[in-house]
Amino acid sequence: MKTISLSTEQAPPISVPLRFFAAAPLFLLLAALMLVYGAVNPFADIHSPALLAATHCITLGFMAMIMLGAMQQILPVVIGSPMPASRLTAWLTFLPLIFGALLLPAGFMLGKPVLLNLAWPLLGLAFITFISASLISLARSPAHNATKTTILLSIIALGGAIALGMLLAHGYASGLQLPYAKLATAHISLALGGWVLLLIVGVSYQVVPMFQLTPNYPKWLARSLTPALFIVLMLSLLSLLLEPRPYWIVIVAQSLFWFMAGCFAVATLRLQSKRRRRVADATLSFFRLGMLALLCTALLALATLFFPAVDRLGTLSAVLFLLGFAMSLMHGMLYKIVPFLVWFHLFRGGVKRGIPNMKEIIPEAWMWRHLWLHRSTLLAALFAPWWNAAAWLVALGLLLQGMLLGYALLIAIAVYRRTLERIEEDLP
Amino acid sequence: MCANMARELDVRGLPPPEPFEHVMRALPTLPAGAVLHVHIDREPYPLYEVLRDSGYAWQTTAMTDGSFSIRISHSA
Incomplete structure (x- = not known):
């Protein structure tokens, strides 16, 4: 038997997470604008400024904001x-993140070094605050579970991804001589394979x-x-330090990594097939779509390893990971x-009467509409590397998703405020 | 006599927020000296905070099947 000693810190007020969630959809709108104002088809060139800008709108402004x-x-x-x-941690994270996530894509899009040099210290502040606060929270936690270990590993990966991202942005802006390809590979691997995948x-x-x-x-x-x-991720990254990079280590490490990621997707889909309440649920469907996309990402990433000459397979697996896996799960969550x-x-807060049922707070019809819109956006994104018109459809899909998600979140905030106001009116 | 009273509440298999809701509805009816014995799938950290703020004491036991057994009573 054990007796729990709780931290004396209070759980955050609802305004803390909601301000991050309410800001995130705006970056889907911005990502759509970046894609539209970029080259004819930004998806045809993975290094195009428009795709780089839109990707950072999604990874920093949307995904990191929510996470x-x-x-x-x-x-x-x-x-x-x-x-x-x-409250202080939230503000020191939120404000620099929102400005940094606006300035960095703008810097990429407009090719303005000054914007990049303004962005990276702000993003550094946001993430250093978040990482420090998370590490303190983990150190104080009485829990001993796999989630705690996994969060720690994902935070370590985030620290590496952010340090490399700051170096890359500073290097681009200042014209430094750096091994950009290797640094970018490590940055992307730590950010997506470390932070995003492990945390999810x-x-x-x-x-x-x-x-x-x-x-x-x-x-x-x-x-x-x-x-x-x-x-395995660390092994793959360490091989970057060797010159020339031993290809067999890359093959072994990445094959193992994607095999295990695929196994996680299969395990989750199997668990979901054994759920106790078999009722249709939009959030569950978002999750299943995300797991199917992770499985396809793993298969495509393995194919890319063995058929590196096949053009644009890498772009396709990145699209599947970001839009198919990560974004689906974030919508669902x-x-x-x-x-x-x-x-x-x-x-x-002591309210026992007149609280809306959880299912009444965001109408489920909105969630289903969003799911169909998200599926259509993803489908268009899978054709976008080869078909210019599909890139426009992706931009339109992101724009509509940002509007729909933003509206759904505002409904939830309005329900919260309305209920509180009604309770205050009822007080003698 | 009250000290020996124990009420059982099994909230395993219920989705959030039902376990929390059931416990919160049971607590006001708990007589002084009695114990509410809750069986739950996951360790309910947010509940602990509410219990502490509302003047309850609790003891948690991790069960071998991965679930948790929590004994809640009024603070002395």
Whole structure:
């Protein structure tokens, strides 16, 4: 038997995660604008400024915004340890992130070094604040579970990705002589394969069984998968230091990495097929789409290793990972977490009557519309490297998704405020 | 007599927020000295914070099947 000692830090107020979530859809609109105002088809050239700018709008402005906001709420729930000084941490993360995520893509798009030199210190401040606060939270946590280990590994990967990203942005802006190709490979691997994939895996260990009512992930898988992914990722990165880079190490490390990522997708899809309540649920469908996309990414990444001469396979696997896997899961998680937060903060505030049911906070019809829109955007993105018109459809899809998600989140915020106001009016 | 009273509440297999809701509805009816014995799938950290703020004490036991058993009572 054990007695839990809780941190004296309070869980953050609802305004902390909601401000991150409310800002994120704006960056989908910006990403769409970058794609439209770029070259004829930015997807045809992975190094095009428009694609680089749109990608950073999505990875920093949309994905990191959601992940950093969600972590401030997830840490107290899954490891029992809120971030220190939650309001100050939130502001020191949110403000530099939003300005940095606006300036960096603008710098890429317009080719203005001054914008890049303004962006990277701001982004550094945002992420250093977030990483420091997360490490303190992890150190204080009484939990001993696979999610805690996985969050730690993902934070380490994020630290590396951000350090390299700052160096790259400073290098581009100042014309420094750097091994850009190698640094960019390491930056992308740590950001997507380390931070994004590991964090999603760790959070899925909790969120999938809890919200989707599936059996738990097998213990051996939960314990060993993310440390193994991390070790293989490090092995692949260390090979970058060797000149020439031994190709057999790349083949072995990346084959193992994508095989394990594919196994995670299969394990999640199998668990979802065993869920206890078999009712249609848009958030579950977002999750399943994401896992199918991860499986396809893994297969494509393996194909790219063995058929490097096939043009644009790499672009396709990156599109599948970002739009298919990561973005699908973030939409799915937002539509589950935001109604839960609104309900929880009303209920724990002492309100026992007149609280809307969780399913009434964001109408499910909006979630289904969003799912169909997201599927269409993804389909267009798969053709975009070869078909110019599809790039326009991707931009249109991102624009509409940003508007729809933003509207859905505003509905949730309005429900929260309206309910609070009604309660205050009812008070004697 | 109250000290020996224990109420059982099994919220395993319920989706959020139902486990939290069931516990919060059961607590006001818990007599002084009685114990609410909750069986739950995951360790409910947000519940602990509410319990602490509302003047309850609790003891958590991790079960071998991965679930948790929590004994909640009024603070002394």
